[in-house]
Amino acid sequence: MKERQFVDSATVYVRAGRGGDGSASFRREAHVEFGGPDGGDGGRGGDVILVGSRHEDSLISLFYSPKLVAGNGEPGRSQQMYGRNGRNLVVKVPCGTSVIDPETDEVVFDVVEDGAEVVIAKGGRGGWGNVHFKSATNQAPTKFIPGEEGEEFTFRFELKVIAEIGLVGFPNAGKSSLLSAISEARPKIGAYPFTTLNPIIGTVVYNDFAQVRVADIPGIIEGAHEGVGLGIDFLKHISRAKVLMFVVDCAGVDGRTPWDDYRALRDEIRRYDPEMLKRPTVLVANKIDLPGAEANLARLEKTVRRKALAISAADGAGLDALRAKIRETVRPVPPGGATGRATASGRKPRSRPDSHEEVSAEKFAKATFLQL
Numbered sequence: 012m013k014e015r016q017f018v019d020s021a022t023v024y025v026r027a028g029r030g031g032d033g034s035a036s037f038r039r040e041a042h043v044e045f046g047g048p049d050g051g052d053g054g055r056g057g058d059v060i061l062v063g064s065r066h067e068d069s070l071i072s073l074f075y076s077p078k079l080v081a082g083n084g085e086p087g088r089s090q091q092m093y094g095r096n097g098r099n100l101v102v103k104v105p106c107g108t109s110v111i112d113p114e115t116d117e118v119v120f121d122v123v124e125d126g127a128e129v130v131i132a133k134g135g136r137g138g139w140g141n142v143h144f145k146s147a148t149n150q151a152p153t154k155f156i157p158g159e160e161g162e163e164f165t166f167r168f169e170l171k172v173i174a175e176i177g178l179v180g181f182p183n184a185g186k187s188s189l190l191s192a193i194s195e196a197r198p199k200i201g202a203y204p205f206t207t208l209n210p211i212i213g214t215v216v217y218n219d220f221a222q223v224r225v226a227d228i229p230g231i232i233e234g235a236h237e238g239v240g241l242g243i244d245f246l247k248h249i250s251r252a253k254v255l256m257f258v259v260d261c262a263g264v265d266g267r268t269p270w271d272d273y274r275a276l277r278d279e280i281r282r283y284d285p286e287m288l289k290r291p292t293v294l295v296a297n298k299i300d301l302p303g304a305e306a307n308l309a310r311l312e313k314t315v316r317r318k319a320l321a322i323s324a325a326d327g328a329g330l331d332a333l334r335a336k337i338r339e340t341v342r343p344v345p346p347g348g349a350t351g352r353a354t355a356s357g358r359k360p361r362s363r364p365d366s367h368e369e370v371s372a373e374k375f376a377k378a379t380f381l382q383l
């Protein structure tokens with residue numbers, strides 16, 4: 012079986028912890044007659060929490076272990092002692108992970124920013140011990156409240172990689188070379204088509220520590236929208252990009268021309284989602300170091316009637332201008348001025364009683380016994 016390295020969808024069972032039952036205990040010290048109730052409350056069940064992490068880039072771990080179960084709260088104890096709270100389960104997911112209700116296809120949570128926390132299943136409340144039920148008329152209550160069930164769901168997780176810039180180009184145009192020249196990312200580079208098989212994110216860092224994320228995706232070829240090549244599935248990973256950067260091979264190494272490539276790329280994007288072409292785009296003419304590229308550049312600009320940024324990912328020509336162009340187009344906010352926060356849409360739990368159900372200790376014991 013081919014090893015999977017990149018996974019952008021996974022169906023996951025999620026269960027928060029059950030609250031611990033309240034205790035129905037009585038004081039039993041030798042010197043205290045008619046000791047009275049002293050059963051403490053149960054602990055809260057643990058939550059299932061997602062945290063956005065820019066160091067994660069795939070849903071692969073969820074794909075292979077698709078169960079997220081938080082800890083149960085412990086039951087209350089005698090001497091009015093609380094049960095311990097259940098452990099929260101905290102799971103790191105890549106920024107850009109959506110949590111979807113598979114029945115309605117509705118996005119119920121969205122993890123966008125690095126470090127953002129979203130509770131996707133809440134633990135049940137702990138039950139009350141019998142100490143709460145002592146009254147003038149009932150000095151020896153055997154009543155207590157069981158812990159609540161934790162929330163339980165089956166969700167579909169979907170990843171749309173988040174980057175401000177999306178690189179779009181034919182195979183071999185030099186997208187990965189470009190990304191590795193301007194960021195810390197080290198994608199595989201090769202003189203053959205479809206070297207890149209998964210989206211890769213690199214971060215361009217400026218002197219004032221402003222940052223722009225750039226997504227490199229597999230090459231697009233004509234007919235991609237009909238499934239030719241690797242298809243256009245990967246375009247979804249740049250569908251949230253603010254800026255599209257078209258990268259063309261200005262030297263025409265593979266026998267094509269940069270102007271035809273540019274038109275074909277725009278055409279494929281239009282067929283995928285015409286909205287994407289309404290965003291700012293940058294045209295980058297790569298491989299300007301090679302013979303014939305200068306002449307092609309002039310013809311490219313004339314034919315497509317727009318300016319191109321000439322660069323060489325190989326020898327570094329034009330990269331400073333490109334970094335400046337990226338900054339000018341994306342306008343990243345340097346640290347200190349950032350206010351970005353996660354968005355988490357609220358969701359109503361599917362089944363969770365609004366109030367506690369009261370049962371007597373005997374009834375509870377009986378019910379438990381019957382279940383066994």
Ligand SMILES: Nc1nc2c(ncn2[C@@H]2O[C@H](COP(=O)(O)OP(=O)(O)OP(=O)(O)O)[C@@H](O)[C@H]2O)c(=O)[nH]1
Binds near residue numbers: 181
């Ligand atoms: N001379 C020259 N060669 C380049 C330049 N940029 C990239 N190359 C070469 O072009 C080939 C393809 O580069 P990649 O960066 O792998 O191209 P890609 O667009 O990521 O290709 P896919 O991942 O297959 O879509 C490699 O052999 C690179 O060394 C450049 O500016 N000048």
Ligand SMILES: [Mg+2]
Binds near residue numbers: 187188227
């Ligand atoms: Mg590549």
